[in-house]
Amino acid sequence: METNNHSIETQNLSLWYGDFQALIDVSVNIPAGKITSLIGPSGCGKTTLLRCFNRVNERYGNVTTKGEIKILGKNIYDPDVSLLELRKTVGMVFQRPNPLPISVYDNILFGLRIHSPFGSLKRSQSDEIVEEALTSVFLWDDLKDKLKTRATSLQLEQQQKLCIARLLPLKPQIILMDEPCSALDAKGTLAVEELMSVLAGTYTFLIVTHNMAQARRVSSECIYMFLGELIEHRETQALFETPEHPKTADYVQMRYG
Amino acid sequence: MKRSVLIYQSIALITLAVAFILLWSFSKGTPFVESGLTFDETAADSYAVLQENLYRMVPILLGSIFFSIAIAFYLEEWLAQTSWIYGIVAQQITILASIPSLLYGLLALYFFVLQSEKGSFFTHALTVVLLVMPITIQSTQMAIRGVDISVREAAFALGANRWRVVIDHVFPNAFSTIVAGICTAISRALAISALIIVVYFWREPALQSGDTFNVPSSVIVLLSSALLSSVISSFLEKKANLT
Ligand SMILES: Nc1ncnc2c1ncn2[C@@H]1O[C@H](COP(=O)(O)OP(=O)(O)OP(=O)(O)O)[C@@H](O)[C@H]1O
Numbered sequence: 001m002e003t004n005n006h007s008i009e010t011q012n013l014s015l016w017y018g019d020f021q022a023l024i025d026v027s028v029n030i031p032a033g034k035i036t037s038l039i040g041p042s043g044c045g046k047t048t049l050l051r052c053f054n055r056v057n058e059r060y061g062n063v064t065t066k067g068e069i070k071i072l073g074k075n076i077y078d079p080d081v082s083l084l085e086l087r088k089t090v091g092m093v094f095q096r097p098n099p100l101p102i103s104v105y106d107n108i109l110f111g112l113r114i115h116s117p118f119g120s121l122k123r124s125q126s127d128e129i130v131e132e133a134l135t136s137v138f139l140w141d142d143l144k145d146k147l148k149t150r151a152t153s154l155q156l157e158q159q160q161k162l163c164i165a166r167l168l169p170l171k172p173q174i175i176l177m178d179e180p181c182s183a184l185d186a187k188g189t190l191a192v193e194e195l196m197s198v199l200a201g202t203y204t205f206l207i208v209t210h211n212m213a214q215a216r217r218v219s220s221e222c223i224y225m226f227l228g229e230l231i232e233h234r235e236t237q238a239l240f241e242t243p244e245h246p247k248t249a250d251y252v253q254m255r256y257g
Numbered sequence: 258m259k260r261s262v263l264i265y266q267s268i269a270l271i272t273l274a275v276a277f278i279l280l281w282s283f284s285k286g287t288p289f290v291e292s293g294l295t296f297d298e299t300a301a302d303s304y305a306v307l308q309e310n311l312y313r314m315v316p317i318l319l320g321s322i323f324f325s326i327a328i329a330f331y332l333e334e335w336l337a338q339t340s341w342i343y344g345i346v347a348q349q350i351t352i353l354a355s356i357p358s359l360l361y362g363l364l365a366l367y368f369f370v371l372q373s374e375k376g377s378f379f380t381h382a383l384t385v386v387l388l389v390m391p392i393t394i395q396s397t398q399m400a401i402r403g404v405d406i407s408v409r410e411a412a413f414a415l416g417a418n419r420w421r422v423v424i425d426h427v428f429p430n431a432f433s434t435i436v437a438g439i440c441t442a443i444s445r446a447l448a449i450s451a452l453i454i455v456v457y458f459w460r461e462p463a464l465q466s467g468d469t470f471n472v473p474s475s476v477i478v479l480l481s482s483a484l485l486s487s488v489i490s491s492f493l494e495k496k497a498n499l500t
C-alpha cells in the first residue's frame with residue numbers, strides 16, 4: 001500500500017483562497033515513519049499545506065484546490081474517500097493546545113467514540129485505552145488521579161501532550177503538527193520534542209515550525225517554502241548546511257548565523 | 258460590558274415599574290388581589306378570555322424561542338460557511354433586534370385600541386413573536402460565535418461531523434449565554450404583555466369598578482417574572498464570562 005515508503009505524496013498541488021493563490025504547484029513526498037519539518041517565512045503557506053492533508057481547509061467556503069494528494073497511496077479527493085477515515089488516519093496537533101473543554105478522560109476517548117458504533121466501547125476497555133494513551137505521552141503518572149478534571153485547566157505542556165495523546169487511540173499513521181511548541185516554554189518544548197522522537201517510527205510526523213533550531217533537532221528531512229512555492233526539500237542537515245537555492249540560504253542564514 | 262449595563266438598566270426600570278404599580282394600586286385603596294370580587298358577569302368573561310390568552314401565549318413564546326435557537330444554529334453552523342444569503346439574513350436580524358421594544362408596544366397598542374377585539378390575541382402573539390425572535394436569534398448567534406474556534410478545529414480534525422460538533426461542543430459551551438439571551442427576551446415579552454393587559458383593562462368598561470382602575474394581578478405577576486428573568490439573565494451572563 002505504501003508506495004516507495006512515502007506517507008504523503010502531492011503532485012502539482014495548488015490552492016486558492018478566493019482568487020488569492022496560497023499554494024503554487026507543490027509537489028512533495030513525505031517519508032513514512034520519519035519527522036519532516038516545514039519551514040518558511042510567515043504567510044508562505046505552511047499551515048495551508050498542512051491543512052490540505054486532512055482536508056480541514058474545506059471548511060472555509062471559498063477554497064479551490066487543484067492537483068493530487070495521495071495519503072498512503074490513496075488519492076484523498078477520490079469520491080469514495082470518507083472524511084471520517086481520513087481524519088482517523090491523519091491526526092492534527094495545533095499551534096495553541098486545544099483540548100476539548102471536557103474531562104481528560106473524555107478527551108482521549110472523544111475521537112474513538114466518533115469512530116465506533118454507539119455503545120461498543122466497554123468501560124474496562126476505555127480505561128485501558130486511556131491509560132495506554134497517557135502512558136505513551138508520559139502523562140499517566142501526572143494525570144492518573146486527575147482523569148475527571150477539565151482538560152482546559154491543565155498546564156499548557158500537559159494540554160499539548162494530551163492533544164497528542166488523544167490522537168493515539170485512533171491509531172493514526174500520520175500526525176500533522178502546526179507549530180506545536182510555540183505556546184510552550186523551553187522545558188515544555190523539549191518534552192514535546194522528546195515525545196516526537198520516541199513516537200517517530202510508529203507515526204509519520206510533519207511539523208511546521210518557525211524555530212530553526214527545533215527543525216534541526218527533531219527532523220530528518222526539511223522542506224523550505226516561500227510565497228506558496230516549495231523551494232527546497234532535502235535532508236535537514238544538508239538543507240541547513242549546504243542549501244542549494246539562494247532563497248533557502250537567505251532564510252536559513254538570516255535566521256541562523 | 259455594554260450588554261450587562263443594559264441588563265442592569267432594565268432591572269432597575271422593571272423594579273421601578275413594579276414598585277410604582279404596587280404603590281399606586283394600594284394608594285387607590287383597592288388592593289389588586291380583591292379586584293376579582295368586583296367583577297360582574299361580563300367582566301368575568303373578559304377576564305377569563307384574557308387569562309386564556311395569556312396561557313395560550315406560553316406555547317407561542319416557547320415555540321418562538323425554540324425556533325429562534327434552531328435558526329441561529331442553522332445560520333451560524335450551516336449557512337455562514339456556504340452562502341452569501343447569510344450576510345443579508347444576519348443583517349435583517351440585527352435590524353429587527355435593535356428596534357426598541359417600545360415600538361413593538363406601540364404597534365400592539367395601536368391594534369388593540371383601534372382595531373377590533375378579534376384581532377387582539379393575534380396582535381399580542383405577533384408582538385411577542387416579533388419581539389422575542391430577533392433578540393433570541395441574535396443572542397444565540399453571539400453565543401455560538403463565542404465558542405472558541407479551537408474547540409471546533411479540534412473536534413473536526415478528530416473526525417467529528419457538524420452535528421457532532423454542535424451537539425457535543427458548541428451547544429454545551431454556549432448554553433449559559435444562550436439561556437441568558439432567552440431570559441432577556443422573555444423579560445421583554447413579559448413586560449410587553451403586562452402593558453397590553455393594562456391597556457386591555459383600560460378600554461374594557463366592564464373591568465373597571467366605579468371610577469377606580471384595578472390593576473389586575475396578572476400584570477404584577479408578569480412584571481415580577483420579567484424582573485426575575487432579567488436577574489437570571491444577568492447572573493448567567495456573569496457566570497458565562499467567568500468560565
Ligand atoms: N482562510 C483564509 N482565507 C483567505 N486567505 C487565507 C486564509 N488562510 C490563510 N490565508 C492566506 O494564505 C497565505 C498562507 O497562509 P498560511 O496560514 O498557510 O501561512 P503560514 O505559512 O502558516 O504562516 P504563519 O507562519 O504565519 O503561520 C497567507 O497569505 C494568508 O493570508
Ligand SMILES: [Mg+2]
Pocket residue numbers: 046047048178
Ligand atoms: Mg501557520
